[in-house]
Amino acid sequence: MAILKIARMGHPVLLQRAEPVVDPTDPEIQRLINDMAETMLDAQGIGLAAPQVHVPLRLFVWRNGPGVSALINPELTLLDPVEDVGWEGCLSIPGLRAAIRRSHRIGFRGLDAEGQEVEGEAEGLAARVMQHETDHLDGILYTMRLHDPRLFGFVEEMSRAERDVPKEKPDGSA
Numbered sequence: 113m114a115i116l117k118i119a120r121m122g123h124p125v126l127l128q129r130a131e132p133v134v135d136p137t138d139p140e141i142q143r144l145i146n147d148m149a150e151t152m153l154d155a156q157g158i159g160l161a162a163p164q165v166h167v168p169l170r171l172f173v174w175r176n177g178p179g180v181s182a183l184i185n186p187e188l189t190l191l192d193p194v195e196d197v198g199w200e201g202c203l204s205i206p207g208l209r210a211a212i213r214r215s216h217r218i219g220f221r222g223l224d225a226e227g228q229e230v231e232g233e234a235e236g237l238a239a240r241v242m243q244h245e246t247d248h249l250d251g252i253l254y255t256m257r258l259h260d261p262r263l264f265g266f267v268e269e270m271s272r273a274e275r276d277v278p279k280e281k282p283d284g285s286a
Contacts, residue, residue: 113150116165121205121253123166130161130168130249136184136227141171145225148173149180157203159241161248164204172245176238183230184223188246191233192217198240200254201267209270211263212254214240 119125133141144167152160152173159174171184194216201209218239221231234242244254258264 114147115154116147116151118151118155118160118203119164119166121202121255123204125163125166125168126204126248126253127251128163128168129251130163130170132170133184133223136171136223136225141169141184142225144169145171145173145182149182152180152203155203158237159245160203161245163248163251170249172242172248174238174241174245182225183220183242183245184225184227186220186222186242186246186249188242189219190215190217191219192235196236196240197259198237200240200244202244202254204248205253205255207266207268208255208264209267210254210258210265211260212244212257213259214243218242 135141144162148160148162148165151165159172161172162169170186171182172186173180173182192215195213196216197211197213199209200212216239217233217235219231219233220242221229224230247254247257255264
């Protein structure tokens with residue numbers, strides 16, 4: 113396994129739509145998944161999409177409890193009109209975070225690391241991570257989803273100020 117170089121904001125690979133994985137059982141795809149998992153863990157991330165390591169393919173890995181899971185050619189369905197606002201950061205945008213709105217509950221389907229069909233539901237942090245990583249596959253960075261630029265900044269400064277995500281009213285106002 114190897115630690116891969118992470119593309120940072122501004123690199124064109126992060127702004128393009130990734131291509132589907134044709135053969136998930138290809139040894140190169142298996143090696144990529146393993147290297148991505150090692151890279152994510154080394155960088156202390158909770159998710160990593162293939163475009164973030166300069167590979168424009170539709171797959172990502174994420175921390176799933178104590179282990180790491182992969183989702184290949186993912187399709188997400190928003191199951192809940194309720195959106196949560198939560199802090200997000202990104203390995204491709206180091207040192208920054210922002211409050212981003214995401215669906216609280218999603219359905220997902222795709223292929224696992226062995227190429228087997230998988231589907232299920234996720235909520236809370238797992239749903240947020242899957243939406244964030246799928247955005248990467250569509251060339252979308254979390255900064256493109258800012259709804260309040262005042263809630264975007266350097267982690268160090270925001271931690272010092274002990275900034276919390278403000279609670280919103282049901283109509284979306286603060």
